[in-house]
Amino acid sequence: MTNRSLAVVCGAVLSSFLLASAPVSAADNPSPWVTAWATALQPIPQISSPPPLYRAPEVAGRTFRQIVYPTLSGEVARIHISNAYGKAPLVIEDLRIARSGAGAAIQVGTEARVTFGGKPAVSVPPGGEIDSDPVRVGIAAGVPYAVSSYMGREQNLIAWHRVSSQVNYLSMPGNHTGDASADAYRQRVTQFAWVTGVQVEAPSSATIAAIGDSITDGMRSSLNQNRRWPDALARRVAQSGDKSVAVVNLGISGNRLLTDSPCYGDALASRFGRDVLAQPGVKTVILLIGINDINFAAMPPHGGLDCDAPHTQVTVDGLIAGYKRVIAAAHARGVRIFGATLTPAALPPQREAIRTEVNQWIRTSHAFDGVVDFDAALRDPADPTRLRRSFDSGDQIHPSDAGYSAMADAIPLQPVVNSARK
Template identity: 65%
Template sequence: MKFRSSLVTGCCTLLLQLTTHPVVFAADQPTYWVSAWGTALQPIPRQASLPPLYQAPDVSGRTVRQIIYPTLSGKSVRIHLSNAYAETPLVIDELRIGPSGGGAKGRAEQSSRVTFNGAATVVVPPGGERESDPVTLDLVADAPYAVSSYMGQEQRLSAWHRVANQVNYISSPGNYTANADGKPYATRFTQYVWVTGLSVATPRPSSAVAAIGDSITDGMRSSLNQNQRWPDALARRLERENSEPIGVVNLGISGNRLLSDSPCYGEALESRFTRDVLTRPALKTAILLIGINDINFADMPARKGLDCDFPHTRVSAASLIAGYKRVIARSRQHGVRIIGATLLPASLPPSRESIRLAVNQWIRSSGEFASVIDFDAALRDAAQPAKLRRIYDSGDHIHPSDAGYAEMARAIKLEELSKVSKERVAQ
């Protein structure tokens, strides 16, 4: 099963061209755009009958308010929209961004209208992407901001980021983008939709790092609304300890695999890598943590109805390593440093554990990655290295606890994120 759009490649090429050079504002002051927040989309399963977890809420003619936490401060921002995986246009009649007042509340007096080529309404074709005009806004890193979009009367959801670990809101019918008290926002949902990036203007070149992978990067089983994912903890470390600002973008998708698509868990990482990572403004480094689902899903029982683990592809260490090499080659072609992260313990049976160990050994010793983060060593139980240390285990023996995610962030050497790639970019 492949989730592709003929428009995606063209859009990605255009975005790469647009984000390579600075934009010049008033008084010939160069302004560099840097990624400060982002998420990755996945298609909503396409079948007539879906279980409740995969049923999309009604957004037609309503206002959707999403809460995001930028990782950089600034005075001017741009919003990025994606209509990936859709078969119909995305229509937003008004879009505003402003400080969140907590929950669904906003701060109307501090919110700003977002325009696209000067217009309040934007129509994004199927598979297309749009970048907003610059918006003047006093943005503070790690503070919540409400992005409120009044949707077209016929708008339907065809893609989302399903595990946001953040409560977002949908209003009753009508335009409530400037609403402050939050009362019209009666419906809650825990996905992100359409808004896939926020970039901040900086007066000198800065950089951003992408965390890309599966549910462990997505922050599965971390505390709801608390920003306890490891990329969140990394962003806070960078803000406290690093001399130069670096943005962090979380592009994990729960259930995602390196090599195989899924009806529930999105396009294979090696296929989505170009769109989700390489088109981000000023993104210079990517941290890759992926493979445990590739190892596990072959042995998951087939389900009647919606089989999220389909196809149950069996992998080897060699096939995973070949996939890593393809991603590494693509990142080098675009001048992005890619850091390899070892696969965490997951209490696997011996046949699967042997694949994990072989992959980790290659990540540590091959020299293919620009550098390595040893998450396995940081979180494993010293007495039972095939298992997570109890304090770092959320309880399912696969996903870390909040303490485990924090430890992952501590295992990262910040100087590795500040390096300018010394690798020769392929011509």
């Protein structure tokens, strides 16, 4: 079968899948809340002398201003806060949302205070999560918002989303949540923390959740440019005129399907319920995971912080069993899920054989509700084991901005638009 024929077949399958999975009325989504932006947390390695990439910034008594891009509009919003990996209460003394200006600045007159049970402060117990009170802020899809949280005086950062591909800001000591100016925000970081969702009241809408590893997370995409493939998909939906479908990114760089990591978070098969199925309004999932399971077994162990540990050997059957667990969890909640083929990574023959066989199962097993062939979209026609040169960011694994755009283009758009109009 040619690549073009395969793309047509996959498109037809995926079209049917998306049409079946998107909402057609408010009754399909009894809760009025729909996730418009989200991220997934991972624990920070708790060792005495971590390498620079894993040194958490000091947040106690400071204001953390995070820039987020919701992909669904709504007049009323709420903020989801997570202390999923906390060993002590997560204390936020003040939280506000506003339209983002340049850098750490916010647009004057757009700021709104976010409360919890009518109070400006909240203490989230270890392992807990909480939604804020509704706040009338007027969320516009595709527009950046600054979520500013003034942290408790003894607060430590022990969980984050490490690769945000977005510059966020830490202030000097003190409550600077209401500052329109960027003057107090002297420190830049490229992580998200605590704020794991922005939800809007939109009962006839739905969310597509993209979940996977660094290729979904957008590793090596342009900083502050929203060039990850889920971003490109969200733009295609918006440009089509559709206003009822959000796209959120729940990828974690380094994540594996089957194995937890000291740096890269819980195994996707374990975190799927919390990070995806618990998101309000999620009706559709795009799953791209497995290349790290294949690769990390061959990474040489090293002293200190070994992020690739455990170096677990995987088999095709083991990966398929993991996919089936995720599929069953999605179907048990009435969520449709389609699988994406693993993209080329210039693997040696033994590992390439696993990738090839896994992709064949994804394409032909009919275990998923639909298939997106990212492999076919990105591979070099002259050497299918490698990324096309124009789609390679330079490490032979992660796509360039153009590659991420090609991935979004490989997902049929019309079914999403049609389902929103029915």
